[in-house]
Amino acid sequence: MNGLLRIALKLLLNDKGKFATLVIGITFSVFLMMQMTSMFSGILYQSASNIVNVGARMWVMDPAVQTPQNSIPMPNYVLDAVRSIPGVKFAVPFYVGAGLVKLNDGTYQSATIIGLDDASLFGRPTIISGNILDIYKNNAFIMVKDANYAKLGSPKIGTSFEINDHRAVVVALAHTPVSGLFGLPTLYTTYNRATQDLPSTRYLISYLLVQPKSTRDIAAIEQQVKQLGYLALTDQQFIARNDRFYEFQTGMGTNILIMTLISFLVGLSIAGETFYMFVLDNLEHFGALKAIGAKSGELIQMIVFQSLVVGFLGFGFGVLLSSTMIAIGKMKIANYAAMVTYENLFLALIMVLIISAFSSYIGIRKVIRIDPFDVFRG
């Protein structure tokens, strides 16, 4: 390391009180920013669980649908119309609804019921116990073994209960990549059984799952579905639509943004003020260095280096603390909706760099203005 930067580092590290205040301030700020944004990322991710779990390339829905949980049933002719669109390789009906499960002990529990196309079972979960073909047996349901599994009494294969006053038998246990946001157990069955057993409107299809022949056909499919009066979205577009709903229509995104900005301002003020005090403490010595022969550029280099050191240390500790808290949360709380993403990390890093740049700026302003003549004047 350059000797001058080594001096800068020693000046910083040996001022233990201010160094600790700087690092703790930025760590706290990063921790809060990461917690806020991670929580929001987790909520968005889990709210899109059906889209991720089913894995369909395209989804057709009523144009008023904003999130996968709130479908608006479509008439059966839409299925035939979509299937007839050139570029559609196949299209199948898909049902998502809520059922009331009556457990053997007499208690009730809401559950998400998913109805898969009887012929193809497209969008089926990964079976971890039992046989997928048993879904065709009488009253058969496949239970997803996730964080909410225990809410139905941790049923085994063969366990029976009532769903909306219809008998249901667990024929297999399955795994899905993402658990739902609202903490409800998930049961899969066939589309026909789901629409027969669960009370519904006169239209039955929640969504159509569409596989285009190629990516080039997507735009034409979207256009033709639009002419039918419905909306076709790719899975990524549907996830983005779901994200926008939570970000802008629930107030959640605005609140998270405000909290993140407050966290940023806390870090900015703690780091800025402490770093300013640190520079003030060393100001006369910086003046002496100038008199001895240090160039302004070299002093700027030292200050920027010091602020980056505390910035990156605070960032590292903040991310570590936040990740640890999220890991503990996931261990202790079933279905804990928080996840660290590269976007969150990048955002926090940008915020830290702004904090470092601001701290450097106010330090540099003082150091640049100091006149070495003042060192002689005392």
Place this chain on the structure above:
Amino acid sequence: MILTARDITKSFGEAPNQAYALRDVSFAVDFGEMLYIVGPSGSGKTTLLSIISGILRPDDGDVVVKDTDIWKLGSDALAGFRLQTIGFVFQDYHLFPRLTTLENVAIPLILRREPWDKSLAAARKTLQIVGLAEKESLPPYKLSGGEQQRVAIARAIVAQPDLLIFDEPTASLDGDTGRKIVAFVKEHILNTQRAIIIVTHDSRIYEYATRIIRMEDGRIVPGAGADHEK
């Protein structure tokens, strides 16, 4: 001559409140000299010291150090020139309390981009010269005033400058320690390859000067061992 100052004039403020700190001051310093600039407070000593060391720009006049007209240099070149040619001992020492004594002494070499280990080795040798080798790992605030002064001297000489500038070197010391320090400087630091300029108003150390310039009201006073005044 190591330093020649010609017709130095410096004022502060704007007319009509303009005050002249120096008026047409000229003098020269030769190698091997230990020149004192003395005079009462406000006589212009510190201003003169700042101008001849390339820190404060004069309104008029030239300062030539080792054949270089320093005020014709740009700010970075001037900083580099100071670093290569001049060693400073400030009145308040200005040692970094968060660095060890050894690291403080090594600073001019580090500013010269010398390797870290080489800089510390040279600083260690210099601390031996000023008799503080055993204190190298202590921070300066754990040293006495006299010891801190010697650390400041070690920092000033570690890069072997041709010209040493001392600003009130005994101001923070008791009489006995002050005399010892200056005697030490004359005996061990001054040589025929170097000149030392000391600004002081401590008459107890005048005996160690090879020459004294007396200043009053921004001018050099003729006589009393003074140089010339134009």
